Amino acid sequence: MKINLSILLLLIAGFCLAQSNQFIYEYTFKMDSLNRNKSETENMVLQTSPKGSKFYSQVKQVYDSTMTATFKNAKATQQTHFDFTSLKQSKVSTEVIKTYPDYKRTLKKDISSNDLLINNDKKLDWKISKEKSKVLGYDVQKATTTLYGRKWNVWFAPEIPIQDGPHELCGLPGLIVKAEDSKGDHSFTLVGTKKIEVNPDEILNKKVSEIAINEEKFRKLWNDYKKDPAKDMRQTSGSSGSATVTMSMSYDGKTYSQDEMLKLIEKERKDALKKTNNFLELDLYR
Template sequence: MKIKLSLLLLMMTALYFAQSNQFIYEYTFKIDSLNRDKSDTENMVLQTTPKGSKFYSQVKAVYDSTMTAAFKDARTTQKVHFDFTSLKQAKVNTEVIKTYPDYKRTLKKEISSNDLLINNDKKLDWKISNEKSKVLGYDVQKATTTLYGRKWNVWFAPEIPIQDGPHEFCGLPGLIVKAEDAKGDHSFTLIGTRKIEVSPDEILNKKAREIVINEEKFRKLWSDYKKDPAKNLRQTSGSTSISAPVSVSASITFDGKTYSQDEMLKLIEKERKEELQKNNNFLELDLYR
């Protein structure tokens, strides 16, 4: 009886945790259209499962898990000081979820700490070329499409039978191993792969705090955010202005310097205003117009 129960438990575990491929891409981007000489990079992960895939920043995954664990611990220990000096912050907050086999896509964006989901079930209009090359040792073929107002050239590998790729790209007869927009402002290049065990539901399920909106609503929220990038933070902290007292006394250390919660609000507002001035060349161009 114990043997049967053990086998049953093993089978249930195998169903819950499926083999997942992780494809690591180097994302190179020029976020300031007025300074195209400067580019940034971030490693991104395309994690595929039998039910679908998730595309996300490798750095953000570490950052989010560390922050979640820290504040969860604080609720039980009443800790009021946090030292995140060594914690690297992500440059990319965008995530993309795709479901198989329909390849419906969900774009996850953040505006002022709000997690927003934009669903998209329109198939990409691909034009497959006869042009061939090699990327990371794979024989690849060229295809072109348009996404969010940008024209893209991509290379897919028929020998990797996964109709997926970085960001929202999918639907070609092979994994997309390289993608670059026509202006050379945004590009993804496959740099590595590995296999891990993971729960598909954990990757694909919508989180409680995520809000589903359409593109029109996103543009409205973005317009409001540009007018007052710290409004949400002030409301969350329980204050009506940056200088008003906050409801919780806490301190956080970044880059070796300790800030009170009120000082952090001021710092974040300053940084967000500076980011808005130079971040004007988003990958999803049409969403920000």
Template sequence: MKILSTSLFFLIAGMFSAQSTQFIYEYKFKPDSLNRDQVITENMVLESKTDGSRFVSQKKITEDSLLNASIKQMMAGGGNHIDMSKTPQPKVRNEVVKKYPSYETTFKTSPGSVPIAVAISQKPDWKVSTEKSEVLGYKVQKATSRYAGREWTAWFAPEIPIQDGPHEFYGLPGLIVKIEDTKNDHSFVLIGTKKVSSDQAEQKPRMSSREIALDEEKFRKYWQDYKKDPVKDMRQEILSSSGGVVTSMTFNGKTYSKGEMIRDSEKSRKEMLKTENNYLNLNLYKP
């Protein structure tokens, strides 16, 4: 207990100093409601700073960094080809950003080629139980909620004084270190923590200047239109003169031309719509 208390002291101290704290979660989910034997695992990061948090895949952080570097290198050399063959591919591309202390929540996604920022209005409504347990050495307490079309069981650690948690979850008197829905379709479990110095500045997302802000109702309409033609925006961008900087891209060991990029993307996106339908936030994707 002495070792745990000392570690905890420095963890909490770092939250209010020149450092941010990264809480690393193992995320397990079943992407296809018709194939419940398939389970995907991805490590996710909740980076908590004094003004808010960002929840994102570890692999996406690496991918964004490498892609930004590749684009800078291409522009500096006057080329028109990007090689993404060695870039790790995240299974989860969505992000969630929260602002402190209001916990205003934004769900960031890119169904097509345009980044979307969805303002989430629904808030988790918790019922705190007296039941207690332990996760990663932390003493935790149980809470339940019906949120986003699912029933959830969460375990929070009062000794970590952050009312935050993975994805869109927050609002308990302590960090949510474990949460899963009753169907066991989606689960998050804290597996580690680490400090990040403030001089390791967070990179601005590559397409943040093009980000479209939508409320939940407008996103639902956008999603229904996207399902009808999932490469509409990509087709317009690639074939336009303004989108003509990149003429080819190497991906998964193959080099694609503009036309091939469009055709292959249309095929893969339509297949993805069939097999990735078990969304965490069911309310956001319903017709």
């Protein structure tokens, strides 16, 4: 009996896909400890599968896919001008991967052009309170823990039997639907859910360029970056030699040459360091 090739491919693809829950959280954060009146928000996604979960910025996902497609096309067409005027930049670059059922966590962070992985297999020490309430229509219970030097108050919903939550928060008998640190500087609130079909292996996928390091190494890299935040850009620009093709870029309504863009990035990084000091993973930056 012959089977239509297209039907066979669909059947094979179906075995590779699994039902995934996407939980959308509104992340509210205050990055400047000297200006706690100013807060920013960004939607984050907790995407779960039978093998594990991934927590990432919705905006960053769009930004990364657009940039990848743009430079791939530029390489094929020898394009030398890039227009990113309408492309929205993410405020949050951090991602978190968790594996099930051990709930080992991998924190993905970047310093300059370095993509870094910090692995953590320590279980969170939860204190579950008898205090109960309702959040977003769910019956919830309060729990507290400490992570990266921050004390967290969270509300989990036992009726959603997923022991996961935003960022690295996980391990409770129900999905964490709301979380806030004790100072009120960082908070996550569930605002939406949906189901999609995904390849579980893609959720847990790691890039070839990502480097696994420990917390001590991360702190050293961060302190080096603070001393010279544009070092990597200068090295990349200077390593191409005389064969370098002159490029230009449109950004924020203006067009910049390669040298002008380098100076702009250096200025932006130095300015950001002055008012970016209240990180979610507080202990990592000390």
